[in-house]
Amino acid sequence: MTMRNASARRFTTALLLVALAAAAAVPATAQSLTGAGATFPYPIYSKWFDAYHQKTGVQINYQSIGSGAGIQQVKAGTVDFGGSDAALTNERLKELPRPVVHFPTVAGAVVLAYNLPGFAGPLRLTPETVTGIYLGRITAWNDRRIAAANPGAALPAAPILPVHRSDGSGTTNIFTSYLSAVSSEWKELVGANTSVSWPAGIGGKGNEGVAGLVRQTPGTIGYVELAYAKQNKLPVALLRNKTGTFVEPSLASTTAAVEGSAALLAKDVRTPIVNAARPDAWPIAGLTFLLLYKDQKDAAKGRALAEFIRWAMHDGQGMAEALDYARLPEAVIKVNEAALGTLTSGGKPLLGR
């Protein structure tokens, strides 16, 4: 009996290997580029690649295998570019064989969806209450710290169940970066990463897993991507930002967050944009990046990639909002254009100015 089980296992392994080999055998000509990485921007990327293909004939293939796996592929040199929801740290950059340039493409926001039957809303949260809930310190909805931000609202005496993503994700990275930015205690105890050691709550897999738990379970609060909350019409909380204003999450307030961080991004495009200091900025926002080697081995491919990024910064940005991504503000597009000018092949600039 067990033999049969083992042979089934072997057969599955063999099938997997065949599938992997097929996936790796993507034709590579100058007109065909391959990328891999983050899943979060996949809908807008595939829209862009499709539109760009129709316009120029350049075929771009993107496998949404996750940021971590995308970075591995960039490291191994099996793809022409990578996609990542988290900018690479200095240590991670050192692990790569050659210098890499980050190009932010669109911005995303993470919002807090909640389930409070009988509560008319909107719920107002502060950085302290969000941190307290996710640290497991604030355990009831009628806690005076929450009540203080919601004057006059009838908050139930129900327990709070925080829900987090169980799978490693850029969404978690943005959310924990925010909590680390607003709470030194969080930074010390938990920190920021694509997956962390959660002090409280339960985990759902993917946006749909978190949203599923929140939707079904009274008393829950969970963080999901803005696009996901919008498309599924989940009630979302307002959050007090760095300037003390309660802001509603939206594409406009996300773009405002990027704009509020533009000066920092001009210095280093990898700077987290959470907790931006602008009255209209949604504080839990993040950028998603394309990663390219600064010196491209193949000049023709490098040029095609650079031209695509230039197109994405202009015509491409117009398609973002229809798919619920926040577009980049003009200031950050300028940062990207400057970065495009630094790309080389064999030491020679790729794009004429």
Added chain:
Amino acid sequence: MSASAALARPPAAPLRRPSAGPPRGSAAAAVRRGPVADDLYRTLLGACALLVFVVVVLIVQQSVVGALPSIRAFGWHFLVSSQWDPVAERFGALPYLYGTLVSSALAMLLAVPLGLATAVFLAEVAPRRVGSMVAFVVELLASIPSIVYGIWGLFVLAPFLRTLVEPWLIRHLGFLPLFEGFPFGIGMLNAGLVLAVMVLPTIVSISREVLLATPGALRQAALALGSTRAEAIAVAVDAARPGILGAAILGLGRALGETMAVTMVIGNTNRISASLLAPGATMASVIANEFTEATGALHLSALFEVALVLFALTLVVNAAARLLVHWATGGRRDVAGAA
């Protein structure tokens, strides 16, 4: 990881061994074509068998290589530490080891008695036609993708557990540490139930086939000696014991490695809790959750080590189960379906 779900799927007719057919026919052909074809055929078969072996060796080798940094960093501590902190890069797999063992044990506890009872009914009590029809339906359960079980667990079973079963358990049995806590709906209990449903078809269909394969003379002899019908069935079940244990082992194999469905319903927290109502995590679920976005080198390596531990656990469980079968049958291999 859905591959691991597929691997334990029970074969449709587990007792028919087709292997005897083709070689005999080809041997006849070889006589006509001469010894060259015969040698070629043997080499080809040998190469196929070797390839399978090489794949297994490569999987182990790759897992070990991937896990080395983590093994060096944490040593045996990896197996007894319950800290899993990707930010501080400190990893211990104990909560996942615990979750895998508890969720599988719970599934077996529920599925083995139920599966055996179903198999006895289908093979011994129900009319033949009804039995094979119901068995067909049970086997259909095995071909449902595991993500469907996960969605069912999350959207159907979880609300049911949260609103009815768990509050009842807490009210009446809450004094036991096993049923302490808050009715989340998802958690170890949900995972155990979903796994039980998933392994049930394996246990039912194989046990039924094994029971059908036991000689009818056994029952007739028992009846002739004055047994009741129930006693005669007990004799048949006893004769089929090795095969039934084999069925349970196959089911356990599936439960240990099941990934997608468990990930969706277990709650995914790396805390060890005595309560079945609390959320937990398994080794397969943490790999599925964190592998794609593991950006730290040590994090990735720790996940490789979890895979290695899962591999070793499966090996140990299989070996232990074989010993169990051997012990339970006194080394008897005469009964159909013996492992």
